[in-house]
Amino acid sequence: MKVGFDGKRATQNITGLGNYSRYLIRLLTKFHPHNQFLIYAITIPPPELAISEVEYRYPGKQLIKSYWRSFGIIKNLLRDNIDLFHGLSNEIPYSLKTAGIPTVVTIHDLIFIRYPQYYSFIDRLIYKYKYRYAALHADKVIAISKQTKQDLMHYFGVNEDKIEVIYQDCDVIFHQQVTSLMKDEIKKKYQLPEKYLLNVGTIEERKNLMLIAKALLRIDNIHLVVVGRETKYTLTVKQFIKQNQLSERVHFLHNVAHCDLPAIYQHAELLIYPSRFEGFGIPIVEALHSGIPVIAAKGSCLEEAGGPGSIYIDPDDDVELAKQVKGIIDNNETKMKMVRMGKQYLDNFKSKLISDQTIHLYQNVIDNAKR
Structure with a gap:
């Protein structure tokens, strides 16, 4: 099987859709190496984003x-006799069906x-057109959560x-326990407090950091560490x-190296992820791998990411959030x-399961196209 991928995000983005693209491609090359995988990209990826096991194709002049x-x-x-094309980030080229x-x-x-x-009006128009076209014209759609499927x-x-629905796992660097020495080094590097709650993700209104700030007024003797790109909302x-x-109790970390994140997670008391809506919620999975509890918001797919062992609160209820935080940090058995x-x-979210589900989907699409 020869599979082509849209490489825009894989070669350019260091978060979000880029991480998903590289994650899935690496899984497929690891567990199904007898297939051939090609990435079609506009630009050459920097060394840290390159995937050595695949071939790259560029537009030329x-x-x-x-x-x-x-x-x-x-x-x-x-020209490359691709058996199947996978658009990894919500869109596909036009006229693929016509080309067979x-x-x-x-x-x-x-x-x-x-x-x-x-979102701006123009962005909404562009997204709606591209996403709808892709969803209606692709032979099969992978939704990263049941919530996205319903939408x-x-x-x-x-x-x-x-x-x-095919879930995704986080980067494998979160799968391993960080040594005490490494934790101490990261704590010193970022001047982390001794005891803290953690929030990870772009600091934008939808992510709802304000809820944690309000809840912190009701919680004594603990700090909050925030890791994420800042937006105008951050000023509020x-x-x-x-x-x-x-x-003195809230710490915003900037330019955090990806390889340092596992230690920051594992040193935290728990992750709070009160986003009003997500497609999935990778920071939650990162926290589960890191061995810390999770409190997230109700209302989207975060229950799918965190499972029955996590706690879910109303994204507007800072009183309930504070209560649940204290219930965890004051009770080691609950934690x-x-x-x-x-x-x-x-x-x-086992890697082998996800890669097998994806390859099986590819094969079914190819087989159906031949009929």
């Missing part, structure tokens, strides 16, 4: 490289439809049988923190039970 990604790539796919190339697309979320206030059916009218949160004399259940739930 093109005046408008974005045109190649949407249209011109078809010639390359036909079987297609799979991964749709991560439809947040821009559910929460349009977080695809509800908003785009995609047939349920066309969608398959920081103003609240300053006005309520919380500045250990949550950690244990979290580890058990990780069976849903």
Whole structure:
């Protein structure tokens, strides 16, 4: 089997869709090396994002490289005799069906439809057109959560049988226990407090960091460490923190090396992830692997990521959040039970299972196309 991938995110993005793209490709090359995998990209990836086990294809001399990604790539796919093309980040090239190339697309979320206030009008138009086209014209759609599957059916009218939910795991660096020496080094490097709650993710309104800041007013003797890219919303949160004399207890970490994150997780008391809506919630899975409890928000797919051992609260209830935090940090038995259940739930994200599900899907699409 020869599979081609859209490599825009895999070669350019260091978070989110880029991580998913590289994660899945690496899984497939590891567990199914007898297949051939090619990444079609506009630019050459930097060394830290390159995947040595695959071949790369580039547009060559093109005046408008974005045109190649949407249209011109078809010639390359036909020349390379690709058996299947997988759009890893919500979109696919146009006219693949006309060219007779079987297609799979991964749709991560439809947040821009559910929460349009977080997106510009132009972005919403572009996303809606591209996502809808991909979902309706691909032979099969991979949804990264049951929530995304339901949204695809509800908003785009995609047939349920066309969608398959395949979860994703986090980077394998979170799978291993960090040594005490490494923890001490990271603690010193980032000047971490002795005891802290952790929040990871872009600091934007939807992620709801303000809820944690409000809850912190009701919790004594513990700090909050925030890891994530800042946006305009960050200023609003920081103003609240300053006005309520919380500045000494809240620590914003900048330019954190990816390889340092496991130690930051494992040193934390627990992860709080109160996002109002997500396509999945990888930081939750990272926390489960790191052996710390999770408190997340109700209302989207975070229950799918955290499983029955995690706690879920209303994203507007800071009183309940504070209560649940104290219930964990003051009761070691509760904490250990949550950690244990979290580890058990990780069976849903085993790498071999995910790679096998994906290859099986590819093969079914290819077989159906030949009939």
